[in-house]
Every structure is written in structure tokens, then in C-alpha cells.
Amino acid sequence: MHLSTVETVLEYEVKVPTHFCFNIEAAKWPTQRIVSERLAVSSGVAPHRFTDDGSGNRFFRFDALPGPLLVNYKADVEVHSQSVDEHLPEVPVGQLPDDIFHYLLPTRYCESDLLGPQAQRLFGHEPAGISRVRAIVKWVHENIKYQPGSTTSTTTAHEVFEQRVGVCRDFAHVGITLCRALNIPARIVVGYVWFDEPPQDFHAIFEAWLGGRWVLFDATGMAPVDRLVRIGTGRDAKDVAFSTFFGSVQMTRKEVNVLEHEPRATADSGAAVVELAAVGG
Incomplete structure (x- = not known):
């Protein structure tokens, strides 16, 4: 098991009213645990969040008016490795x-x-x-x-x-x-x-x-x-596209950061901390 801090910063210039759908959040998956996470989007945007039951993929959607748009996601995630049998057969x-x-x-x-x-x-x-x-x-x-x-x-x-x-x-x-x-x-x-x-x-x-x-x-x-x-x-x-949009936009910044840590002890092994915030921009 290891711990990673992951972060994505996406900035766009929205030309016309546009609908966005993003898939950048850590999935709900048996081999990983979200210790903490934070999603921030530009003020005036109201994200709607949903999870695909079959894949565990997490999405958020929203309408954006013309102007600059910022999306920032950051999380600490524990990943648990699984052993692999080198004699696994194909299934008919x-x-x-x-x-x-x-x-x-x-x-x-x-x-x-x-x-x-x-x-x-x-x-x-x-x-x-x-x-x-x-x-x-x-x-x-x-x-x-x-x-x-x-x-x-x-x-x-x-x-x-x-x-x-x-x-x-x-x-x-x-x-x-x-x-x-x-x-x-x-x-x-x-x-x-x-x-x-x-x-x-x-x-x-x-x-x-x-x-x-x-x-x-x-x-x-x-x-x-x-x-x-x-x-x-x-x-x-x-x-699994990280960004899908319906309108006219120009991406002005895309930054992905990953930092690996030694696992740290946590007092609470329950639900992840999720914070949805609005930021200026």
C-alpha cells in the first residue's frame, strides 16, 4: 500500500455558454481509498456530481458562461496493490x-x-x-x-x-x-x-x-x-475523457501533479473528506 497526493489544475477561456463534464476525481474502487479530497471551481458555477455504478467513475457537470474558468482537484489516495497469479487462464x-x-x-x-x-x-x-x-x-x-x-x-x-x-x-x-x-x-x-x-x-x-x-x-x-x-x-x-464540453472553449492551462508518500497513520478509516468550494475567477 502507498499514498499519493494528486492534483489537477485546468483553466479555460469560455467563448460561448458551454456545458462541461469532467472525469478527474479518484474513482470509488476496491483497491484504493480516498483519504481526503477537494474540488474547486470558478465562482458562479454549480456542479452536479454523479457516479457511474458500473465503473465507479465519478463525474461532475455544469453550465459555464463566457469568460475564464478554473477547475482544481486535489486528493490524497491510498492505493493497495494486489498479487497476480502468473498462471491465470483465459476464460472461454x-x-x-x-x-x-x-x-x-x-x-x-x-x-x-x-x-x-x-x-x-x-x-x-x-x-x-x-x-x-x-x-x-x-x-x-x-x-x-x-x-x-x-x-x-x-x-x-x-x-x-x-x-x-x-x-x-x-x-x-x-x-x-x-x-x-x-x-x-x-x-x-x-x-x-x-x-x-x-x-x-x-x-x-x-x-x-x-x-x-x-x-x-x-x-x-x-x-x-x-x-x-x-x-x-x-x-x-x-x-474516460477527462473533459468533455458542448460549446466553444480554449484551454489555457493544464497541470497534473503527483507526489508519492510513505503511508501515514490515520485516525479515521471511514468516509473520505469531500469539500466542494467555489473560487474567484
């Missing part, structure tokens, strides 16, 4: 739980139907189970170049597979797509984690359904998966 499609089945299907960014032949050629000979997923992770790490700015918000796994360059979300999408093409359910996970290079930002990894449980993998190799503070879980990046 007919035995998949109903709520897991849809993680097999192609999605906007993960065209597993298009990459089926390539997945079979590269990994069809691998022993079924966690070792096959690790082979996928190794291939993505060795064959896709990490290059900030090399892709856009509309780049898909098939495009990255062809051009062999991308960022963390692209690495995750390719891993997810190759798994699904081999009938292994997989999904994206985004969160906060500390790493040396590049500068701090939201980080995307993926998890695969093996032996009746989800197992995390990071094809970038940028940080240990068991140190990630989970924000969002979804079928692909469209489910």
Missing part, C-alpha cells in the same frame, strides 16, 4: 459473465475486427492465458514508439498499429484491441501516477479479464501499474 467466451461480454466487442478506438488477422499471426501460437497477454504487452512496447504529440484525439488502434507511434492511450488501445481480437476481454484504465519522463500528465493503461478477474498491464513501461490512482475505467478513451 461462453463462460464470460454478462457484464464482461461487451469488453470483447469492437469500439470506436479499438477495431478488434480489423486487427483480427494480425493478432492471430502474431499471437495465435502463444499459450493461452496471462502469458499471451504479456506477449502482447511486450510486442507493443518494442514495436510502438512513444512520441508525445504524434497522434490526435481521433487516432485509433488500427492507425497506431500501422504507423507504429503514439502516446500512452494509443499503447493501451493497441493492447486492448489485440486482446479482444483473441477473445480476451480488455478495457482502458486512466489515472494519476508518478513517472520520470515525460512531464506529469494523466496516464492510460489497460486491463484484461483472466481467470475470472481483471489484471492491469502497461505497455509503455512508464510506471508500476499497482501505483496508479484510478480515475476512469471504460471500453476505450471515449468513456
Whole structure:
């Protein structure tokens, strides 16, 4: 178990009345505990908060008038690592739980139907189970170049597979797509984690359904998966965007900070402290 302090500062210039939806808060998840958190938004904004029951993703929405907008989230989160059995098997499609089945299907960014032949050629000979997923992770790490700015918000796994360059979300999408093409359910996970290079930002990894449980993998190799503070879980990046808006805005500042600590004793192990505040701006 370890403790991380995470913070996001987002500033926008709103051009016209705009509706925003944010997903930047630490998720309600069994392997992490929110010790304290604070969300601050510009004065005059009234956020509506809700949690997706299926994923634990937490969202807040609001309408904003033209002018500057500030969103600031800060939290202390305990993350508890889980051991992984290196002999986990793949689960036959007919035995998949109903709520897991849809993680097999192609999605906007993960065209597993298009990459089926390539997945079979590269990994069809691998022993079924966690070792096959690790082979996928190794291939993505060795064959896709990490290059900030090399892709856009509309780049898909098939495009990255062809051009062999991308960022963390692209690495995750390719891993997810190759798994699904081999009938292994997989999904994206985004969160906060500390790493040396590049500068701090939201980080995307993926998890695969093996032996009746989800197992995390990071094809970038940028940080240990068991140190990630989970924000969002979804079928692909469209489910876990940190910001979605309906209107016209310009982002003027984006800052993500992560600081890891040794675990500290807390007198209260109950509910997290949540403070919703308005600030000038």
C-alpha cells in the first residue's frame, strides 16, 4: 500500500455558454481509498456530481458562461496493490459473465475486427492465458514508439498499429484491441501516477479479464501499474475523457501533479473528506 497526493489544475477561456463534464476525481474502487479530497471551481458555477455504478467513475457537470474558468482537484489516495497469479487462464467466451461480454466487442478506438488477422499471426501460437497477454504487452512496447504529440484525439488502434507511434492511450488501445481480437476481454484504465519522463500528465493503461478477474498491464513501461490512482475505467478513451464540453472553449492551462508518500497513520478509516468550494475567477 502507498499514498499519493494528486492534483489537477485546468483553466479555460469560455467563448460561448458551454456545458462541461469532467472525469478527474479518484474513482470509488476496491483497491484504493480516498483519504481526503477537494474540488474547486470558478465562482458562479454549480456542479452536479454523479457516479457511474458500473465503473465507479465519478463525474461532475455544469453550465459555464463566457469568460475564464478554473477547475482544481486535489486528493490524497491510498492505493493497495494486489498479487497476480502468473498462471491465470483465459476464460472461454461462453463462460464470460454478462457484464464482461461487451469488453470483447469492437469500439470506436479499438477495431478488434480489423486487427483480427494480425493478432492471430502474431499471437495465435502463444499459450493461452496471462502469458499471451504479456506477449502482447511486450510486442507493443518494442514495436510502438512513444512520441508525445504524434497522434490526435481521433487516432485509433488500427492507425497506431500501422504507423507504429503514439502516446500512452494509443499503447493501451493497441493492447486492448489485440486482446479482444483473441477473445480476451480488455478495457482502458486512466489515472494519476508518478513517472520520470515525460512531464506529469494523466496516464492510460489497460486491463484484461483472466481467470475470472481483471489484471492491469502497461505497455509503455512508464510506471508500476499497482501505483496508479484510478480515475476512469471504460471500453476505450471515449468513456474516460477527462473533459468533455458542448460549446466553444480554449484551454489555457493544464497541470497534473503527483507526489508519492510513505503511508501515514490515520485516525479515521471511514468516509473520505469531500469539500466542494467555489473560487474567484
